[in-house]
Amino acid sequence: MTELTLVKGSITEQDVDAVVNAANSSLLGGGGVDGAIHRQGGPEILAACRDLRAAHYGKGLPTGEAVATTAGRLPARWVIxxxxxxxxxSEDRSRLLASCHREALRVAGELxxxxxxxxxxxxxxxxxxxxxxxxxxxxxVRATPTSVEEVRFVLFDDRAYxxxxARIG
Structure with a gap:
């Protein structure tokens, strides 16, 4: 059974095997979590993302899918x-948000x-x-079979935490 834990803080400071990046489809950095991960992780992450774009994702990573790179200078080993x-x-996109979590866990398991x-x-x-x-x-996360032992939700502020x-109990 996967343990769900919570931390208030920055995902870039988490000493875990993998951090999940809420990326944009270009994989080339952006704002929010994506920008923070690229800034803190350094140029190694961007270089790995450029390689992925060149090899497999010329049009970008589709919504709901996941792919891993090095974590560069982050304490983690990988960025998913x-x-x-x-x-x-007007459109229910819940299945795509769920897919982000399932696919990230799948990639984590493969790693x-x-x-x-x-x-x-x-x-x-x-x-x-x-x-x-x-x-x-x-x-x-609770419904997805995985070899991941701990899923840590890292929330940036009090409200999100x-x-x-309230969902974890």
Whole structure:
């Protein structure tokens, strides 16, 4: 059984096997979690992402999929990049947000990662409502068969921490 834990702080400071990056489809960095991971991890992450773009993802990483790179200068060993969906009032994209978590766990398992840190995917500039994102994230992680022993949700502020804490119990 995978243990779910919570930390308030920066995902870039987590000493885990893998951190999950809420990436944009270009894989070339951006704002929020993506920008922080690229800044703290250094040029090795960007170089690995460019290699992935050149070899497999010329049009970018599709929403809901996941791929791993080195973690560069981060305390983690790997970064698992996943592209979350943009919130839509008119279209239910929940399956794509769930897929981000399932695919990240699949990649983590393939890497042999035992500890994985997730941010609150899609809740920043992609505007996914925090309560719903927490529900989807925790339910998906609990329901996904994995060899990962600990999933750590790393939340940047008090509100996000409290919302995820209410879901974990």
């Amino acid at each position: 990049h996943t592209v979350g969906p943009v919130w839509s009032v 042999g990662a035992r500890t994985v840190a997730f941010p609150a995917i899609s809740t920043g500039v992609y505007r996914w409502p925090l309560e719903d994102a927490a529900r989807i994230a925790t339910e998906t 409290e919302v995820f804490a």
